[in-house]
Amino acid sequence: MATKERKVPALVDKPMDFCPGCGHGVVSRLIMEALEELDQLDNIIFPIGVGCSSNLGAGLECDRLHCCHGRAGAVATGMKRVNPDVLVVSYQGDGDAYNIGIAETFNAAYRNEDITVIVINNTNFGMTGGQMSLTTMEGQKTSTSVHGRDCSITGYPIRFPEMVAREFPGAAYAARGTVTSPAQINKLKQYIKNALEAQMNHEGYSIVEVLSPCPVNWGMTPIKAMERIEKELIPYYPIGEFKKRGENQK
Amino acid sequence: MKVETKPARCKECGLCKANCPKGAISFSEHTNAAGYHPAVINDELCIACGICYTVCPDGVFHVLGKEA
Numbered sequence: 001m002a003t004k005e006r007k008v009p010a011l012v013d014k015p016m017d018f019c020p021g022c023g024h025g026v027v028s029r030l031i032m033e034a035l036e037e038l039d040q041l042d043n044i045i046f047p048i049g050v051g052c053s054s055n056l057g058a059g060l061e062c063d064r065l066h067c068c069h070g071r072a073g074a075v076a077t078g079m080k081r082v083n084p085d086v087l088v089v090s091y092q093g094d095g096d097a098y099n100i101g102i103a104e105t106f107n108a109a110y111r112n113e114d115i116t117v118i119v120i121n122n123t124n125f126g127m128t129g130g131q132m133s134l135t136t137m138e139g140q141k142t143s144t145s146v147h148g149r150d151c152s153i154t155g156y157p158i159r160f161p162e163m164v165a166r167e168f169p170g171a172a173y174a175a176r177g178t179v180t181s182p183a184q185i186n187k188l189k190q191y192i193k194n195a196l197e198a199q200m201n202h203e204g205y206s207i208v209e210v211l212s213p214c215p216v217n218w219g220m221t222p223i224k225a226m227e228r229i230e231k232e233l234i235p236y237y238p239i240g241e242f243k244k245r246g247e248n249q250k
Numbered sequence: 251m252k253v254e255t256k257p258a259r260c261k262e263c264g265l266c267k268a269n270c271p272k273g274a275i276s277f278s279e280h281t282n283a284a285g286y287h288p289a290v291i292n293d294e295l296c297i298a299c300g301i302c303y304t305v306c307p308d309g310v311f312h313v314l315g316k317e318a
Contacts, residue, residue: 002315002316002317003252003298003300003313003314003315003316004300004313004315005313005314005315006300006303006304006311006312006313006315007312007313008309008312012309013309015258015259015308015309016308018307018308019261020261020262020263020286021261021263021264021265021307022307023307024307025306025307025308025309026305026306026307029309179305181269181305182269182301182304182305185304185305186304215263221264222263222264222265223264223265223268226265
């Protein structure tokens with residue numbers, strides 16, 4: 001029986017400092033696999049956010065820039081306008097892209113910049129000790145919502161890809177995936193590939209949000225954290241494509 | 251050998267063991283430099299399906315692949 005060789009792409013094949021069971025490692029590998037399949041490994045630049053996503057600064061072997069907290073959307077805009085043929089993929093966490101940088105993230109989407117945004121949503125600020133973020137679930141206990149998030153005073157968790165799909169007619173692609181099982185990981189890779197292809201064809205703004213476990217700050221084993229995503233997060237944050245490529249032409 | 255491992259990278263999260271369809275993965279009695287018990291593959295049970303490679307966040311596995 002023939003079997004296919006499967007190896008981590010060389011540009012991301014370094015040990016990284018993520019916690020055991022963290023989803024970041026899978027997502028960064030999927031981006032590189034997608035770029036490898038699209039033959040774009042030497043045509044990429046990453047604006048990297050602040051937070052756990054910053055570990056990519058040490059883990060990647062390609063062009064990358066560590067942006068000020070939340071400003072990756074603005075930096076990506078500059079990179080893309082100067083080098084329109086280079087793929088620009090901003091890699092951020094939910095705290096960076098939504099809490100701190102909602103203005104930059106929102107405005108880049110509003111202007112329909114020709115960039116791809118990957119947001120790792122783990123429902124808290126992972127690196128600084130698990131504080132509440134805009135995506136924290138109602139009732140979830142974090143170090144800044146010790147009795148559970150009370151949405152009557154904090155507002156409700158944000159669903160940004162849905163907003164892009166609904167409110168910004170020019171945007172090319174919006175999707176949400178997760179890393180809970182091999183099937184979901186393969187689906188997520190296809191979403192990331194679609195987003196990158198949309199950028200290669202200059203179709204407009206593309207965003208992929210990823211529901212990712214944070215076992216350390218959730219106080220769970222990696223396997224229980226995956227179960228929490230399936231049971232608690234997916235009912236509120238649905239998986240799928242909210243805007244598909246080519247819908248703008250209709 | 252069907253799948254090569256890099257024990258130094260393993261963080262013993264257990265996702266490979268939980269997802270392996272053949273139950274071929276266990277953890278070593280020895281620890282690596284970071285203090286984790288790295289994943290070990292039983293070559294007789296392994297079918298080289300690549301699921302461990304897919305779910306591993308730390309790039310521990312390399313499915314070698316072979317021609318028919």
